[in-house]
Structure formats: structure tokens, C-alpha cells
Amino acid sequence: MTHPPHPDRPRVTELRLAAFAGHRRAVFRLGPLTLLAGPSGAGKSSALRAYEALARLGGGAELGEVFPDPAACVPEGARPDAQHRRGFRIGCTADGPAGQVRLDIAVQAEPDLRVVGERLSAGGTVLLETALRDPRKRTVEAAWHTAGPAPVTRGPLPDDRLGTALLPLRVAGRTPGQRRVLAAAEQMVVALRSAYACDPEPSRMRARVPAGSGRLLGDCANLADVLWRTRAECGRRHALFVAAVRAGCAGPVQDVCAERTGPVPVPARQGTGTPTARQGAGTPTAGLRAAGPARSGGPVPSEGASSVRALLDRGAGVRTDLLRLGHGELRYLALALVLLTGPGVLEVDPAGEVPAALQTLTVLADGFDRGLDPRQRRELLDLAVRMCERGHIRLVGAVSDASWAAGTEGVTVVDLTRD
Known part of the structure; x- marks a missing residue:
């Protein structure tokens, strides 16, 4: 039986891509567990990219960090206006104690990357509206x-x-109207910030990894280190x-272990004497090129640092290395671990000023079924349903x-x- 979501736990229930990449006037209703389905090129990854972009902006990231290649977000065929400007528009709705709160933003991608319009509204009332009045200034006029x-107050x-x-930082909260604005803004920010984009990379998960923070990266390359914790x-x-793991992996599984091993191999040194960072071929969700710790291929080991490897204990003294x-x-093993953990284990940036019990982690899983056989696919879905119905976690795959x-x-x- 599906349990109703906790009314005090903000959550994103709708994603709107008015004009973003291959999407125009697209509206996606999001439940506790949502699967975006379609063939290659249908826009699944770009929808996840838009969600993660909103999440990072909600966490206070600068626009250039979130959209390092903004032209790729402009719909194909979009023509520039008389001032040679092109851009894109995305938005979402967050449900919670403040009711349904809507956020819509318009971003200019060319010639300069900037937010040119933003609207936050609830119950038919516009609570915040911004507009670019003077292109020469690096500010927008807000009301x-x-x-x-x-x-209204302007600034x-x-x-x-x-x-x-x-x-x-700008609203005092002295009047009922101001408190309403703050409640809606907090609900939107809390709903957005606890998002974890992941796309496990098996080729990176096979190697020993340096002992680190024990927080799972988006490509799950450091899974062994997280299991140790x-x-x-x-x-x-x-x-x-x-x-x-027993239900989704071949052969008997009595335990999943992690053990410390010798020093992790250090990458070959170049002329500067600095270790070469491991260059990742992919990002946590296809097409997501934004920078950030959750998008790293893993920490670069220092010389002599201890390493960790993970193994499946088969019983009778037999153990199978992940390689x-x-x-x-x-991929099944990594996604199962993601679903069974939380913000304290995953590399996410939750709202620290809000109790964890009032936050919902949203997992953005690109290729949720990639590489899985029918049994693994079914077991993973059943696990996701069980975890999502409790209300602490949501999944968009x-x-x-x-x-x-x-x-x-x-x-x-x-x-x-x-759709």
C-alpha cells in the first residue's frame, strides 16, 4: 500500500520545460517514483539535466557553474531576436506546508549568460518577480x-x-505578506536542494579506490569506500x-564486504610532477556537464594512501572481487545502495538549517534500467517502490x-x- 507523503515534507511534483533543449511546452507530473520513458533522443537525459540545474540553483550555485555550455540548452532552431539574444525557460512546482508553489525562470544563454526573468507564485499570487531592465547592469529588478x-518591495x-x-537575505519577515514569501521560498529551496544525480559507471567501480570521505559520488566509482563506512x-x-544484492546478483551472496588493502596505485606523473587526475568519460547523467563534487570521477590518491576494495562473500571461504x-x-548493486542510504552518505547538499525529517531526497537516475536483465530490473523497481512509499526518498529515473x-x-x- 502506498502511504501518502508527509504534508510537512516539501517535494517537487511537476517539472516544466517551456523551452529547453529538445523540449517545448513540456509538463511532467512527478510522483514519488517516476520513470521517464522513451527511445534514445526522446529527451530523458535533458529533463533530468533541467531538474538538477534547478536543484543546484536552489542551493545557491552561480549560473555559470550550473550551465557551463548554455548554448546546448537552447532549443534547436531557436532564432535570436533583434539584439542577438537566445535562451531557454524551465520551472517546477513544489508541494508542501505552503501549498503549491511555482517557480519559473528565463535564462539568456547568448550573448551573455544571465537570468532575465524569474517568478515565484503560490495560490494565484506572485510572490517574487524579476526582470532585466538594463542590459548594461549585472542585476535584475526584483519585486x-x-x-x-x-x-511590493523593489530592489x-x-x-x-x-x-x-x-x-x-532580503526579506525581513515582519508582515504576514513577507512571511508568506519566505515560507514559499523556503519550501521551494528545500524541495529542490536534496537532489542526487547518479549514473553508475561499472568501469570505475571495479578498481580499488583510495579511502576518502565515505560519501558516494554520482558515478559510484568510490562505492567500495562507502561500503567500508x-x-x-x-x-x-x-x-x-x-x-x-542476493536477489539481483548471480550465485550465493552471504555478505558484501569492504576491506583495506595496500597503497592505491598512483597515476603516472607528468612533467610538472603532479599526479594526473583520472579523466572521466561520462557524467552522472548523460549530458550533465556541470561541475561539482558529485560529478567527479573520484579523488586523486596521494602517494602511499591506503585503498579499499569491495567483495561479495559467497560462503565457504569464497569471496568475489567486484572486478x-x-x-x-x-549497476544494480550501486543503485540498490543509493536507494538504501540517504543524504549523509550520498554526495548531496541538503538544506542544513532544516531537520532531516522534513526533507525528501530525490534521486535522479539516468539509465535506471541500463544493462539490467529482467530479474534485476524487477527487483530494483520493487526496492524503489518500497523506499519511495515511505516518503523519505523520491526517484526520477x-x-x-x-x-x-x-x-x-x-x-x-x-x-x-x-507527453
Whole structure:
């Protein structure tokens, strides 16, 4: 049975791509567990990219960090206006104690990257609205709801950040109108910030990794280091993880272990004497080129640093190193671990000023079914349904075909070939 979401836990329930990459006037309704389905090129990855971009902006990131290649976000065929400007528009709705709160932003990608318009609204009332009045200035004119002697308060905001995330620094909260603005802004920011984009890379998961922070990166390359931590921290959670691995991996599985080994191999040195960083071929979600710790290929080991490897305990003294597992087994194992952990283990940036019980982690999983056989696919979906119905976690996954999941209670399927 699906449990209703906690009313005090903000959550994103709709993603709008008015004009973004290959999407125009697209509206995606998001449930606790949503699968974006469609063939290659349908726009699944770009939808996840837009969601993650909103999440990072909600966390206070600068526009240039979130969109290092803004021209790639402009819809194909979009022509520049008389001032040679082109851009894109995205938005979302967050439900929570403040009701339904809508956020829509317009971004100019060319000739200069900047936010040229933003609107935050709830219950039919515009709570914040910004507009670019003078292209020569690096600010936008903002007006936020006051409901006092003056209906709105006006002031400049920077054009390289999300105004909604800056409102707590500008709004005093003295009047009911101001408090309403702050409540809506906080709900939107909290709903957006706890997002974790992942796309496990099996080729990176096979090697020994340096002992580090124990926080899982978006490509799951440091999975062994995270297992070293989680296995000791919570026996119940680890037992659930072992049961999930047993259901999805070939052969007997009695335990999933992590052990310290000798010094991790240091990459070859170049002329400067500096270790060469491991260059990743992919990003956590296809097409996501934004910078950030969750998008790294893993920490560059220092000379002599200890390393960690993960193994499957088969029983009778037999243990299988992860390097022997298949591509699908490794992706299944990584995604199962993601679903059974939380912000304290995953490399995310939750709202630290809000209790964890009032936050919902949203996992953005590109290629959710990639490389999985039918049994693994079904087991992973069942695990995701169980975790999402509790309300602490939500999942937006991209799959090539969702016919195998259609009709499953608790699963919302969005067919991008029709929607």
C-alpha cells in the first residue's frame, strides 16, 4: 500500500520545460517514483539535466557553474531576436506546508549568460518577480510581495543566481505578506536542494579506490569506500542491502564486504610532477556537464594512501572481487545502495538549517534500467517502490522502455513520445 507523503515534507511534483533543449511546452507530473520513458533522443537525459540545474540553483550555485555550455540548452532552431539574444525557460512546482508553489525562470544563454526573468507564485499570487531592465547592469529588478502599506518591495538582485534562494537575505519577515514569501521560498529551496544525480559507471567501480570521505559520488566509482563506512554504521541497513544484492546478483551472496588493502596505485606523473587526475568519460547523467563534487570521477590518491576494495562473500571461504562482476550486476548493486542510504552518505547538499525529517531526497537516475536483465530490473523497481512509499526518498529515473513497469502500484510512467 502506498502511504501518502508527509504534508510537512516539501517535494517537487511537476517539472516544466517551456523551452529547453529538445523540449517545448513540456509538463511532467512527478510522483514519488517516476520513470521517464522513451527511445534514445526522446529527451530523458535533458529533463533530468533541467531538474538538477534547478536543484543546484536552489542551493545557491552561480549560473555559470550550473550551465557551463548554455548554448546546448537552447532549443534547436531557436532564432535570436533583434539584439542577438537566445535562451531557454524551465520551472517546477513544489508541494508542501505552503501549498503549491511555482517557480519559473528565463535564462539568456547568448550573448551573455544571465537570468532575465524569474517568478515565484503560490495560490494565484506572485510572490517574487524579476526582470532585466538594463542590459548594461549585472542585476535584475526584483519585486516581492509585501502586503503592507506598500504592496511590493523593489530592489536589485544579481543576474547570475536564483532570486528565490536569496530572498531570506532580503526579506525581513515582519508582515504576514513577507512571511508568506519566505515560507514559499523556503519550501521551494528545500524541495529542490536534496537532489542526487547518479549514473553508475561499472568501469570505475571495479578498481580499488583510495579511502576518502565515505560519501558516494554520482558515478559510484568510490562505492567500495562507502561500503567500508555503511557496513559498520548501520547493521539493519546493511542487512537490507545484502538481501537486495542476493536477489539481483548471480550465485550465493552471504555478505558484501569492504576491506583495506595496500597503497592505491598512483597515476603516472607528468612533467610538472603532479599526479594526473583520472579523466572521466561520462557524467552522472548523460549530458550533465556541470561541475561539482558529485560529478567527479573520484579523488586523486596521494602517494602511499591506503585503498579499499569491495567483495561479495559467497560462503565457504569464497569471496568475489567486484572486478569479476558483470556490468549489469555492478549497476544494480550501486543503485540498490543509493536507494538504501540517504543524504549523509550520498554526495548531496541538503538544506542544513532544516531537520532531516522534513526533507525528501530525490534521486535522479539516468539509465535506471541500463544493462539490467529482467530479474534485476524487477527487483530494483520493487526496492524503489518500497523506499519511495515511505516518503523519505523520491526517484526520477530514465528508462528506454517502461512497459515492464506499467501498472505497478506507486509508479508514475511519463512517456516522452506522447507527453
